[in-house]
Amino acid sequence: MATTASQTGKEENKKRVEIFDTEENLAIDLAKYTADLSDKFCKERGAFTVVVSGGSLIKSLRKLVEVDSIDWSRWHFFWVDERVVPKHHEDSNYKLAYDSFLSKVPIPPGNVYAINDSLSAEAAADDYETCLKHLVKTNVLRVSDSTGFPKFDLMLLGMGPDGHVASLFPGHGLCSENKKWVASITDSPKPPSERITFTFPVINSSAHVALVVCGSGKAEPVQMALNKTGSVPAGSVSAEEELVWFLDKPASSKL
Numbered sequence: 001m002a003t004t005a006s007q008t009g010k011e012e013n014k015k016r017v018e019i020f021d022t023e024e025n026l027a028i029d030l031a032k033y034t035a036d037l038s039d040k041f042c043k044e045r046g047a048f049t050v051v052v053s054g055g056s057l058i059k060s061l062r063k064l065v066e067v068d069s070i071d072w073s074r075w076h077f078f079w080v081d082e083r084v085v086p087k088h089h090e091d092s093n094y095k096l097a098y099d100s101f102l103s104k105v106p107i108p109p110g111n112v113y114a115i116n117d118s119l120s121a122e123a124a125a126d127d128y129e130t131c132l133k134h135l136v137k138t139n140v141l142r143v144s145d146s147t148g149f150p151k152f153d154l155m156l157l158g159m160g161p162d163g164h165v166a167s168l169f170p171g172h173g174l175c176s177e178n179k180k181w182v183a184s185i186t187d188s189p190k191p192p193s194e195r196i197t198f199t200f201p202v203i204n205s206s207a208h209v210a211l212v213v214c215g216s217g218k219a220e221p222v223q224m225a226l227n228k229t230g231s232v233p234a235g236s237v238s239a240e241e242e243l244v245w246f247l248d249k250p251a252s253s254k255l
């Protein structure tokens, strides 16, 4: 079903590229990958901290809701980025995840960390960072020994056609933010313009990252990121334990 396309070199030995014949097969494997990590972390530490993006990634999580063995009560659910709009707004990443995923699984509502949508972008980013710091104090969230940034168990990320991840866009100054955990952006090139986003140090301190990309429209940024033929934010993603790129055939067509 899947081809492991690369697992190379010293610096890249934590990176795997999986290519699937169809998006359906990708979704099946992504569900198994996530369920296995859930099982491991729930056994090891009694909690599983999971971060999602918005966009097309959410559709590819549809098989996960069918996995019976998952202990949803141990899940803590976060967003890598969010648009500063009310939670019921069509542009809300919370609404997207709620409608097709959260409403179908019994994660305790208190373990779902949505942004405060009554605040400005800057205040919402500060508020989300304060929430993460509280979860570190209460041992829900780990901290990376090597970076001092929060260490999520799993980040499930999509990538835009311009190679952006989270709300970190090509050429934007936020891509080099190295102090904040959560930053605000008010000039996003993709609407809506006001958003909050995890920074690269937080993304790259994760134990596991799955970068899920489908469709021929994204083949070029995939090539730029993986073959280093150009510079796109997705090419800067890494993980402390393992980064896995989940690609369908069209997205991998330029590799």
Ligand SMILES: O=C1O[C@H](COP(=O)(O)O)[C@@H](O)[C@H](O)[C@H]1O
Pocket (backbone or CB within 6 Å): 053, 054, 055, 056, 057, 081, 082, 083, 093, 157, 158, 159, 160, 161, 164, 165, 166, 167, 190
């Ligand atoms: O605006 C956003 O776009 C990216 C990519 O979305 P996609 O629909 O092209 O997969 C998404 O990962 C991010 O969370 C979202 O805010």
